[in-house]
Amino acid sequence: MTDTTSNQHLTKDPDWWRGAVIYQIYPRSFQDSNGDGVGDLLGIANRLPYVASLGVDVVWISPFFRSPMKDFGYDVSDYCDVDPMFGNLSDFDVLIQSAHAHGLKVLIDLVISHSSVEHPWFQESRSSRDNPKANWYVWADAKPDGTPPNNWLSIFGGSAWRWDPTRCQYYLHNFLSEQGDLNFHEPQVQDELLNIARFWLDRGVDGFRLDTVNFYTHDAQLRDNPALPIEERNPITAPAVNPYTWQNHLYDKTRPENLVFLARLRSLMNDYRAAAVGEIGEDQRGLEVLGDYTRGDDHLHMSYAFELLSDHAPTAAYIKTVMDDLEAKATGGWACWAFSNHDVMRHITRWDIPEEAVRLYLTLMMCLRGSACLYQGEELGLPEAELRYEDIQDPYGKRFWPAFKGRDGARTPMVWDPNAHNGGFSTSSHPWLPVSHEHLKLTVADQENDPLAMLHHYRRAISFRHSHQALKKGTMTRVSCEGSVLKFHRSLGTEELFCGFNIGDAPVTVAAPEGRWLQIGAELGSAGPAPDGKLHFGRWQPVLAVRA
Numbered sequence: 001m002t003d004t005t006s007n008q009h010l011t012k013d014p015d016w017w018r019g020a021v022i023y024q025i026y027p028r029s030f031q032d033s034n035g036d037g038v039g040d041l042l043g044i045a046n047r048l049p050y051v052a053s054l055g056v057d058v059v060w061i062s063p064f065f066r067s068p069m070k071d072f073g074y075d076v077s078d079y080c081d082v083d084p085m086f087g088n089l090s091d092f093d094v095l096i097q098s099a100h101a102h103g104l105k106v107l108i109d110l111v112i113s114h115s116s117v118e119h120p121w122f123q124e125s126r127s128s129r130d131n132p133k134a135n136w137y138v139w140a141d142a143k144p145d146g147t148p149p150n151n152w153l154s155i156f157g158g159s160a161w162r163w164d165p166t167r168c169q170y171y172l173h174n175f176l177s178e179q180g181d182l183n184f185h186e187p188q189v190q191d192e193l194l195n196i197a198r199f200w201l202d203r204g205v206d207g208f209r210l211d212t213v214n215f216y217t218h219d220a221q222l223r224d225n226p227a228l229p230i231e232e233r234n235p236i237t238a239p240a241v242n243p244y245t246w247q248n249h250l251y252d253k254t255r256p257e258n259l260v261f262l263a264r265l266r267s268l269m270n271d272y273r274a275a276a277v278g279e280i281g282e283d284q285r286g287l288e289v290l291g292d293y294t295r296g297d298d299h300l301h302m303s304y305a306f307e308l309l310s311d312h313a314p315t316a317a318y319i320k321t322v323m324d325d326l327e328a329k330a331t332g333g334w335a336c337w338a339f340s341n342h343d344v345m346r347h348i349t350r351w352d353i354p355e356e357a358v359r360l361y362l363t364l365m366m367c368l369r370g371s372a373c374l375y376q377g378e379e380l381g382l383p384e385a386e387l388r389y390e391d392i393q394d395p396y397g398k399r400f401w402p403a404f405k406g407r408d409g410a411r412t413p414m415v416w417d418p419n420a421h422n423g424g425f426s427t428s429s430h431p432w433l434p435v436s437h438e439h440l441k442l443t444v445a446d447q448e449n450d451p452l453a454m455l456h457h458y459r460r461a462i463s464f465r466h467s468h469q470a471l472k473k474g475t476m477t478r479v480s481c482e483g484s485v486l487k488f489h490r491s492l493g494t495e496e497l498f499c500g501f502n503i504g505d506a507p508v509t510v511a512a513p514e515g516r517w518l519q520i521g522a523e524l525g526s527a528g529p530a531p532d533g534k535l536h537f538g539r540w541q542p543v544l545a546v547r548a
Contacts, residue, residue, distance in 0.1 A: 008093070008096060008097065008100070008203070008204035009100075009204050009272075010100050010105060010206060012105070012206065012273045013273075014273050015473070016057075016105070016273070016275070017058075017207070017275035017277075017301050017302060017371060018302075018334065018371065018472065018473045019370075019371055019465070019471065019472025019473050020057040020058050020105075020371045020372075020472075021055070021056045021057050021058070021366075021371070021372045021373075021374065021462050021465065021466075022056065022057070022058040022059070022060050022107065022277070022336070022371065022372065022373040022374070023051055023054065023056040023058065023059050023060070023373075023374050023376065024059075024060045024062065024341060024342070024373055024374065024375045024376060025044055025051075025059055025060065025061050025062065025376055026039075026062045026342045026375075026376060026411055027039050027040065027041065027043075027044060027061060027062060027063075027064050027073075027086055028072065028073075028411070028432055029376070029411050029412060029413045029414060029425070029432075029433065030043060030044055030047065030376060030413075030414050030425075031043030031044060031046060031047045031414065031416075031425060032413075032425055032426035032427070032428065032431070033046060035426060035427040035428050036085075036426075036428060037426050037428035037429075037430055037431040037432050038085050038086075038426075038431070038432050039086075039413070039414075039425070039426075040085070040086045040087050040091070041064060041082065041086050041087040041091040041092055041094075041095050042087055042091050042094065042095075044059075044061065044095055045091070045094050045095040045098045045099075047416075048095075048098050048099055048102050048104065049102065050444065051102075051104065052102040052103065052104055053459070054374075054379060054458060054459055054462060055459055055462040055463050055466060056104070056374065056462060057104070057105060058104065058105040058106070058107055058206070059099060059104055059105075059106055059107070060107040060108075060109065060209045060277075060373070061095075061106065061107070061108050061109065062109045062342060063076065063108075063109045063111055063211075064082055064083060064086040064087075064092075064108075065077075065078060065079055065081065065082065065083060065111075066078035066081045066082070066083045066084075067083055067116060068116055068118050068178070069083075069085075070116070070176055070178040070179070070395065071175065071176050071178070071179060071395065072393070072394075073109075073111075074109075074111050074175070074179070074211065075111075075114075075115070075116035075117075075118075075176065075178055075179045076111050076115050076116055076119065077115070077116040077118045077119045077120075078119070079112075079115075079196045079199075080196060080199050089203075092203070093203065093204070096203065096204040096205065097204075100204070105206035105207070106204070106205050106206050107205065107206060107207045107208055107209050107275075107276075107277065108200060108205050108208060108209070109208070109209045109211055110196075110197065110200075110208040110209070110210055110211065111211040111212075112182065112193050112196070112210075112211075112216070113174070113181060113182065113211065113212045113213070113215040113216050114173065114174065114175060114179040114180055114181045114182060114212075114215075115179070115180060115182060116178060116179065116180075117177075117178050117179070117180050118178075119180075121133055121136050121137075121182075122136075122137060122180050124136075125137045125139075125180075126164055126166050126167055126171070127166065128166075128167070129167055129169075133188075135183055135186045136182065136183055136186055136188065136189050137171055137172070137180045137181060137182060137183055138171060138172035138180075138181045138182075138183050138218060139164075139167060139169045139170070139171050139172075140161070140169060140170050140171075140172070140222055141169055141170075142163070142169070142170060148160075148161035148170050149161060149170055149222050150222050150223065150224045150225075150251075151224045151225060151247070152172070152174075152224075152225060152247075152251070152252045153243060153244045153247060154173060154174060154175060154176075154177075154244070155174060155175055155237060155238050155242070155244050155281075156175050156176050156395065156396055156399065157242060157244075157399050157400070160172055160173055160174055160252065161173070162177040172218065174212070174215050174252065174253070175212075176395060181215070181218070182216075184216045184217045184218075184257065184258075184261055185217065185218075185220055185257070190261055190264065194264060194265065194268055197265060197268060197269070198268060201268070201269070201271075201272045201274055205274070206272075206274055206275065207269065207274040207275040207276050207277075207301075208269075208274070208276045208277075209276070209277050209278075209279065209304075210276050210277070210278045210279060210300070211279055212279055212281055213258070213262075213278035213279055213280060213293070213300070213303075214253050214254040214258060214278075214280045214281060214282055214289060214293070215252075215253045215281065216258050216261060217253075217255040217257040217258045217261070218251070218252055218253070218255065219250075219251035219252070219255060221251075222251070223250075223251045224251070225247040225248055225249055225250055225251055225252060226247070226248045226250065227246065227247065227248070228245070228246055228247055228248040228284075232248075232284065233245050233246065233283075234283040234284060235283065236281075236283045236286070236306050236309070237281040237282070237283050239400065239403075239404045241400055241403045241404055242400065242404075245283065248284065249282075249283075253281070253282075254280075254282055254285070254289055258293075259292070259293070259298075259299055262278075262293065262298075262299040262300060263298050263299060266297070266298055266299055266300070266301075275301040275302070276300050276301055276302075277300070277301065277302045277303065277304055277336050277371070277373075278293055278294075278300045278302075278303045278304065279303075279304045280293065280303050280304065280306075281306075286305070286306055286307070287305075287307070287322075287325050287326055287329040287330050288329045288330065289303075290303040290305060290326075290329075290330045290333050290335060291329055291330025291331060291332065291333040292333075293333075294330070294332075294333040294334045294335075295330070295331070295332040295333045296332065301334065302334040302335065302336045302370070302371050303333070303334070303335060303336060304336050304338065304373065305326075305335040305336060305337055305338070305370070307322045308322070308337050308338065308339055308365075309338060309339065309340075309341070309344055309347075311350065312351060313351035313352070313353050313357070313361075313503075314361075314503070315484070315503060316481040316482075316483070316484050316485055316486035316501070316503045316504075317481050319364075319481075319486055319503075320479055320480065320481045320486060323368075323369075323476065323479045323488070324479065334370060334371070335369075335370040335371070336370060336371040336372065336373050337365055337368055337370050337371070337372050337373065338372070338373040338374070338375065339361060339365065339375075339378070340374075340375040340378050340410065341373070341375045341410070342375065342407060342410060342411055343407050343410075344407070344410065345384045345409060345410060346375075346377075346378065346382060346383055346384045346409070346410050347361075347378070348378075348381060348382070348383050348384075349383045349384035349409075350384070354505070354540070355381060355454065356539065356540035357503075357505075357540045358381055358454065359454070359457050359461075359524075359525070359540070360501060360502075360503065360540040360541070360542060361503075362457065362458060362461050363461050363464075363501070363521075363524050363525075363542050364486070364499075364501050364503075364542070366461045366462065366464060366465040366471065367465070367471055367488075367490065367497075367499045367544075368476070369474070369475070369476035369490070372465075374458070375410070376414055377414055377415075377439075378458075379454065379455050379458035379459075380415070380439075380442045380443070380444065380447060380454060380455055381442055381454035382415075382436075382439050382442055383438060383439075384409040384410060385408075385409045385410075385412040385433075385434075385436035385438070385439065386409065386436070386438075387405070387408055387409055387412070387433070387434070389401055389402075391408070391433065391434055392405070392406050392408045393408055393432065393433065394406035394407045394408045394411075408433055411433060412433045412434065412435060412436050412439070413425035413426065413431055413433060413435050414444075415435065415436075415439045415440055415442065415443040415444070416443055416444045416445060417443055417444070417445040418440050418441070418443045418445065418446055419445075422435045423435045423439065423440050423443055424443070424444075424445075442454075457524070460523045460524055461524055464520075464521055464523070464524060464544075468490075468495065468497060468546075469492050469493075469495065470490040470491055470492040470493075470495045470496065470497050471490055471497065473492055474490045474491050474492030474495070474497075475490065475491050475492070476488055476489070476490055477489050477491065482508075482510050483504075483508060483510075484502055484503050484504030484506070484508055485500055485501065485502050485503070485508055485510050485535075485537060486500070486501045486503055487499070487500045487501075487510075487513075489513075495546065496546070496547040497520075497544065497545070497546055497547075498513050498517055498543070498544070498545045498546075498547070499542070499543075499544055500535055500537070500542060500543040500544070501541075501542050501543075502537035502538070502539065502540060502541050502542075503540070504539065504540070505539045505540065506539055507536070507537060507538050507539060508537045509534050509535065509536050509537070510534065510535050510537070511533065511534060511535070512529040512530075512533050512534055512535050513529075513545075515547055515548075516547070516548040517529050517545035517546065517547055517548060518545060518546050518547075518548050519543075519544070519545055520544050520545060520546050521542060521544035524542060524544070525541055525542065526541070526542045526543055526544040527541055527542075527543045528543065528545060529543070529545060
């Protein structure tokens with residue numbers, strides 16, 4: 001284990017990740033330090049004082065590895081180097097040191113279910129069937145009629161198999177054809193991937209966000225996936241216009257062998273007191289898999305939960321159902337909640353909600369049991385950016401346009417200053433994506449000077465979470481809903497909190513909980529128990545109280 005007293009490493013409580021607030025940074029769009037129109041690592045380092053001012057615990061940095069950028073860094077060609085677009089390893093060291101100096105932990109996006117086909121491993125693997133790395137990727141013979149080995153589909157559309165004329169075999173790609181799937185049935189692959197994780201842990205990272213973590217292992221027999229009845233389709237992993245959602249993905253992902261590798265990775269991370277949050281892409285059994293992957297101390301620490309990345313604004317009844325299902329299906333597991341990220345439309349647009357609702361949902365997230373993940377710019381209340389087809393870069397959007405416009409509307413540059421070129425993101429005349437004119441009305445600089453701005457509500461809500469250990473690590477009980485009002489209790493030791501939320505645009509009055517309660521959270525617009533023994537909620541208002 002590397003010396004945790006050095007400037008490169010933080011001394012950490014083993015449970016530091018429980019209840020942590022994570023801030024996701026999409027490096028291409030956060031801050032450009034050299035004027036080439038693309039954000040970079042030094043740009044992130046320069047903006048860390050702002051990130052720290054939010055009160056978050058952790059930054060998660062999306063991929064910055066060497067890559068041909070067919071999927072903007074999620075197609076890695078060198079796992080142990082920084083793409084020149086983002087800087088170099090020395091810049092990464094500066095970022096780590098700066099983050100730790102500001103008390104921020106760092107998670108990096110580890111993309112190991114697949115690599116770029118330009119990775120030297122793949123080039124060797126495809127060169128011949130007797131190459132030492134021939135078995136490092138998933139290769140299979142064609143059927144007698146020349147068609148792919150089975151019916152597996154790619155999330156990016158079409159067959160998940162691509163013919164390679166050099167080996168005269170198909171290779172598996174669950175995503176773009178430029179992203180060949182690594183073969184986790186090969187022990188050498190697992191060993192090398194663990195070496196890569198160790199490389200970054202030694203460099204000072206505090207853990208990983210594991211991309212598509214349930215895709216690591218495939219069915220060794222390559223059995224066909226069965227069809228999924230229309231009434232059971234749940235388009236979370238892919239949009240409804242993609243036939244990928246028409247299959248029951250029993251054999252191309254979420255295989256039991258995954259847990260064997262994750263146990264090895266967890267053992268390695270324990271030496272560094274590092275933590276991992278997994279991204280589980282599973283439409284039918286998401287919470288069950290979350291429980292399997294995060295229960296106990298042998299696999300993932302926490303898992304990204306998709307239930308609140310829903311298409312429609314979550315109602316009180318829906319959230320109660322999610323929490324009940326989490327308790328029933330993932331007992332002992334640990335979720336990481338998010339409303340927005342780099343892969344989905346920003347939630348203020350996706351849910352079509354007013355500013356008061358945005359504030360309430362954030363307050364709610366800070367009170368839920370689990371960890372929380374915020375996406376850059378949501379603290380400014382940024383809506384989804386409108387882009388022309390000519391401006392989009394996302395291959396996913398280009399393929400399914402206009403039914404699905406891709407992910408670039410959530411990836412446009414961060415806006416810092418309304419009076420600076422490109423909102424302060426870059427001095428380039430052509431940033432990689434255009435800066436939204438609507439976003440220029442919501443910059444950091446403007447909101448810093450407005451005490452009523454969304455930015456300050458985010459700071460207050462995060463601070464509120466940190467001031468109550470029951471919210472970070474306590475139990476969550478007595479979850480109920482009464483019309484538009486969601487209620488639950490959070491407890492740890494002698495502290496018990498009552499949390500109520502009117503998830504609606506009309507005032508509501510409900511009975512107060514029994515006992516003596518003191519109002520808290522006034523800075524978040526919280527009402528308190530009234531003398532008549534009732535809780536009087538305004539529209540989109542919380543009631544937060546501590547047992548006296």
